[in-house]
Amino acid sequence: MEKGNSTHPVGAEAFNKDKKRVAWHDKALWFVREKRDKAAHQIPEWEQLRELAAQIKAHTLSQLDLYLEQFEKNALKNGIHIHWAKDAEEHNTIIADILENHQAKKVVKSKSMLTEECGLNPFLEQRNIEVIDTDLGERIVQLADEKPSHIVLPAIHKKKEEVGALFHQHLHTQKGASDPAYLTQEARKHLRTKFLNADAAITGVNFAVANTGGFVVCTNEGNVDMGANLAKVHIACMGIEKLVPSQEHLGVFLRLLARSATGQPITTYSSHFHRPKKGREIHIILVDNGRTNQLAKPDFKSSLNCIRCGACMNTCPVYRRSGGHSYNYSIPGPIGAILSPGKDLKKYSSLPFASTLCGSCTDVCPVKIDIHTQLYKWRQIIGKEGHLPKGKKTVMQLTGKVMGQSKTFSMMSAIGKKILGGPKVLAYNALNPWTEDRDLPSPNFTFKDWYKKNKNNE
Amino acid sequence: MSSKSSIIDAIRNIEKEEVHLPRIPYFEGLSYDSTAFFLDMLQRLGVEVIQGNSIEDIPYYLQEREFDSKKIFTQFSELPYRKTLKHGQLESIQLSILNGKVAVAENGAIWVTDERLSNRALTVIGEHLLIAISKRNLVWNMHEAYANISIHEHGYGMFISGPSKTADIEQSLVKGAHGSKSLIVFIYE
Numbered sequence A: 001m002e003k004g005n006s007t008h009p010v011g012a013e014a015f016n017k018d019k020k021r022v023a024w025h026d027k028a029l030w031f032v033r034e035k036r037d038k039a040a041h042q043i044p045e046w047e048q049l050r051e052l053a054a055q056i057k058a059h060t061l062s063q064l065d066l067y068l069e070q071f072e073k074n075a076l077k078n079g080i081h082i083h084w085a086k087d088a089e090e091h092n093t094i095i096a097d098i099l100e101n102h103q104a105k106k107v108v109k110s111k112s113m114l115t116e117e118c119g120l121n122p123f124l125e126q127r128n129i130e131v132i133d134t135d136l137g138e139r140i141v142q143l144a145d146e147k148p149s150h151i152v153l154p155a156i157h158k159k160k161e162e163v164g165a166l167f168h169q170h171l172h173t174q175k176g177a178s179d180p181a182y183l184t185q186e187a188r189k190h191l192r193t194k195f196l197n198a199d200a201a202i203t204g205v206n207f208a209v210a211n212t213g214g215f216v217v218c219t220n221e222g223n224v225d226m227g228a229n230l231a232k233v234h235i236a237c238m239g240i241e242k243l244v245p246s247q248e249h250l251g252v253f254l255r256l257l258a259r260s261a262t263g264q265p266i267t268t269y270s271s272h273f274h275r276p277k278k279g280r281e282i283h284i285i286l287v288d289n290g291r292t293n294q295l296a297k298p299d300f301k302s303s304l305n306c307i308r309c310g311a312c313m314n315t316c317p318v319y320r321r322s323g324g325h326s327y328n329y330s331i332p333g334p335i336g337a338i339l340s341p342g343k344d345l346k347k348y349s350s351l352p353f354a355s356t357l358c359g360s361c362t363d364v365c366p367v368k369i370d371i372h373t374q375l376y377k378w379r380q381i382i383g384k385e386g387h388l389p390k391g392k393k394t395v396m397q398l399t400g401k402v403m404g405q406s407k408t409f410s411m412m413s414a415i416g417k418k419i420l421g422g423p424k425v426l427a428y429n430a431l432n433p434w435t436e437d438r439d440l441p442s443p444n445f446t447f448k449d450w451y452k453k454n455k456n457n458e
Numbered sequence B: 001m002s003s004k005s006s007i008i009d010a011i012r013n014i015e016k017e018e019v020h021l022p023r024i025p026y027f028e029g030l031s032y033d034s035t036a037f038f039l040d041m042l043q044r045l046g047v048e049v050i051q052g053n054s055i056e057d058i059p060y061y062l063q064e065r066e067f068d069s070k071k072i073f074t075q076f077s078e079l080p081y082r083k084t085l086k087h088g089q090l091e092s093i094q095l096s097i098l099n100g101k102v103a104v105a106e107n108g109a110i111w112v113t114d115e116r117l118s119n120r121a122l123t124v125i126g127e128h129l130l131i132a133i134s135k136r137n138l139v140w141n142m143h144e145a146y147a148n149i150s151i152h153e154h155g156y157g158m159f160i161s162g163p164s165k166t167a168d169i170e171q172s173l174v175k176g177a178h179g180s181k182s183l184i185v186f187i188y189e
């Protein structure tokens, strides 16, 4: 969960104190975005796959009650224990109870945004349970007592020298060592002992299949398979939106996921769990925690399509220049900015404004969520409810810092022209704090032109 | 009311439009020569390829390497290596030899299952991994792959597409994160 109530402008301003780091962060993520582009362009049916993915998700969500019941029935037949949690607290309590039943004191956990959302680690630590994050990036931020700043690349904000210092302090690696290969090998040794001694493993779920009653988890490191296969108990936590009807649908999502996330054709491991090994247990926790509320909002329900690839973050000019921590929500970036207001409109009222509405997130999203439209709609709601971010001035200053050059403004207005029937609709909307005290140039070229001209400078 | 019924009821009470489930085409391959494409993909994934006639040839190819045959596990009953492990032996496995069922040319992934897998962690815990796959079981893409397997037939199954890796430290790709440090794909007739 999040620390404090800091708004995006405040967090972004803090991140922007170190200009060099901002440039470095920006470049690192843009590099990932470019890898995604190359991977996507190799697949002639890419657009068709995105459309199919969106349709499969929309269909599943339209009958989610039936699919959940079908999934439960089949998973139970497979010998998997099923639990339902309406909110974060229930999710955490169920896990604590399972662990207590097994007298489990040492837990290894692979990446799960849901457990971040629910604040599971501090909850378990308070009960004297050791929780070790085993994804290398997550382990780094855990040792640093921070939160992941990105959903796929949790430690993207950290320099290798910082990782070296952390490892020196906690894992007794050589002082001053910062070679990624060396540090990774040391982490491997350290985490192997954790895997071999763990009483239970907690994992996330990428996809759950209704008609087979099993689930799929994707990693590159292999930490899911080390953890879940070595410990006696495997607890898999999933939001109720992770379902797909049947195994043929996995083909569509597995072709999209890794290409969108890192530009790889597929993750190294795509692990399918259907039954526990004899003498072992698998538990699945089906979590609502605000998802049914989001599903009830026609304008925002497609945000539940998200497969957590991170592409919208990598492409977002604001995210790249403000860093994941500035969002102060378990899921940062454009998708976090449309999910979080559904959770707490007031607390996260600054997030939908952390965008240029350039639409790049929507363009790359493999499940075709109209992210920038939803950002705009949240702005309207936030305005109506009177939760406009207090520090509009700060937002303005930040805009200058984050966006730097006016070219992005031009881009925004061109997009505004395309989508909203004219830049002024967007620009002079009372809800847009960025236009408060400056006039926008009238765009005389289109976004495409701009993009062509500028993409090499990015 | 149980949490289950409150969640199910909440979903049921939402007015939802009917959306049809689309039919999923197989799509065409990216090249006419799937074997060449597959080999190329494996190379790009940092996978070593050995081509042989049959499973029985594997020991011949391994004799030159520095593996202690007592520390080799295999799913194949015809190979002269360990099929089961005693407590404490798992951590010192140098090589796991797995039975690939279906290989995907487009992304280099190979489907393996827990059939004759005495411990499921053997997919990742061995220092190195070898997957044997017959040329006959090569398909184009994930759609075709899923049409050829039944994911619930086995309690555990996975697509593996290379050595374990991470780029979590400054985006530098490092092989051997938690799972095998290298992958050899043995392709037989």
Ligand code: SF4
Residues within 6 Å of the ligand: A260, A305, A306, A307, A308, A309, A310, A311, A312, A313, A335, A361, A364, A365, A366, A367, A368, A369, A371
């Ligand atoms: S919203 Fe789309 S692009 Fe962003 S993480 Fe989710 S699936 Fe990926």
